[in-house]
């Protein structure tokens with residue numbers, strides 16, 4: 001009985017609540033883009049989605065770790081060498097990377113609206129010079145030139 005209730009919450013109520021919370025950021029994002037008027041973003045579904053998601057994630061992204069940390073934290077503790085961090089968002093997991101065993105991290109994050117928060121996290125975690133933001137989608141990495149041997153992306 002308890003498991004069934006928990007399943008209903010995890011697989012039904014939680015996703016609906018999550019979608020509701022995300023949708024609640026649409027009106028304020030539209031208002032933000034009206035002053036000053038940024039029609040190019042308002043009428044571009046992909047540009048609008050990026051700024052909307054970044055605003056939503058900056059509030060709810062950090063809290064989501066509380067539930068997922070027990071499964072993800074042990075995995076992160078095992079990473080070493082050169083790391084490919086796909087879709088880091090605002091970098092909420094950066095504090096858990098084992099700094100002493102990592103030589104380089106490439107954070108492939110196409111949404112530039114996350115980059116200010118991500119850079120702040122890189123600085124706060126002492127990962128400057130180690131963590132490099134790669135501003136493309138993972139599917140575009142090869143087309144953008146890939147990750148060079150010297151540690152630089154060739155764009």
Ligand SMILES: C[S@@+](CC[C@H](N)C(=O)[O-])C[C@H]1O[C@@H](n2cnc3c(N)ncnc32)[C@H](O)[C@@H]1O
Pocket residue numbers: 061086087088089090091092093108109110111114136137138139
């Ligand atoms: C749900 S967020 C998760 C952020 C972060 N990994 C976390 O757990 O806090 C998904 C992230 O993946 C990024 N993303 C979406 N499409 C991507 C792609 N094609 N390549 C790389 N990242 C992508 C989004 O911009 C967003 O930052």
